[in-house]
Amino acid sequence: MQTVNWPALILYMLPPLLLIAVIAYFCGCFNGAVIVSKYILRDDVRKHGSGNAGLTNFFRTFGGFLTLVVILCDVLKAVLAIEVGLAVWAQFSIPMFSPILVKYWAALFCLLGHMFPCMFHFKGGKGILSGGTIAIMIDWRIALVVWGGFILLAVLTRYVSLGSCWAGASFPFATWFVYQNWVLTLLAILIGGLILYMHRGNIHRLLTGTESKFTLHKKS
Numbered sequence: 001m002q003t004v005n006w007p008a009l010i011l012y013m014l015p016p017l018l019l020i021a022v023i024a025y026f027c028g029c030f031n032g033a034v035i036v037s038k039y040i041l042r043d044d045v046r047k048h049g050s051g052n053a054g055l056t057n058f059f060r061t062f063g064g065f066l067t068l069v070v071i072l073c074d075v076l077k078a079v080l081a082i083e084v085g086l087a088v089w090a091q092f093s094i095p096m097f098s099p100i101l102v103k104y105w106a107a108l109f110c111l112l113g114h115m116f117p118c119m120f121h122f123k124g125g126k127g128i129l130s131g132g133t134i135a136i137m138i139d140w141r142i143a144l145v146v147w148g149g150f151i152l153l154a155v156l157t158r159y160v161s162l163g164s165c166w167a168g169a170s171f172p173f174a175t176w177f178v179y180q181n182w183v184l185t186l187l188a189i190l191i192g193g194l195i196l197y198m199h200r201g202n203i204h205r206l207l208t209g210t211e212s213k214f215t216l217h218k219k220s
Contacts (some may be wrong), residue, residue, distance in 0.1 A: 016092045020109070022109075026113060032072070037061075114130050131171075131191065165206075214219055
């Protein structure tokens with residue numbers, strides 16, 4: 001049985017992991033809601049409604065076909081972060097580490113970029129659409145749990161935030177159920193924890209009965 005030289009392996013892994021983290025973070029910083037509202041509509045979405053730079057607040061504030069542009073941005077940046085991460089990792093050929101690890105690693109930093117974008121004063125969105133895209137790219141079983149609960153709760157209660165909290169809370173459990181790997185589960189806890197943290201205000205309003213319900217009509 002071959003002995004693994006862990007210090008040398010860690011040093012070998014460090015550059016690609018750091019590079020993937022940086023690329024994924026800056027992919028996440030490409031916030032569709034801020035870019036469309038600030039540079040196309042000339043009216044920053046963060047000055048309206050909940051003050052959040054996310055899809056729900058954008059739709060409630062502006063509505064219209066530009067909402068599709070925001071959706072496309074949030075989906076594509078998650079796809080790009082993971083695909084570029086996998087491409088970088090492939091150049092280093094470390095067979096004992098699964099590409100799934102790279103997906104979770106890139107996902108974590110993509111969401112950090114989305115939530116705390118350095119070029120927008122670290123004030124971004126809550127990561128649900130990008131996070132949902134990431135779940136699809138990781139494993140269809142995880143996506144089924146995350147998206148299934150989100151859609152069911154959002155449709156039945158009309159609280160998008162409640163479905164979002166389900167997505168964040170269920171992600172680590174679904175990860176453990178599918179992979180039974182502590183490293184992946186730890187990364188999933190960090191990702192899910194970030195989503196719940198970003199929804200802390202929504203959780204408070206849900207508990208006090210003051211949370212706004214979703215409607216297909218934007219606010220006037």
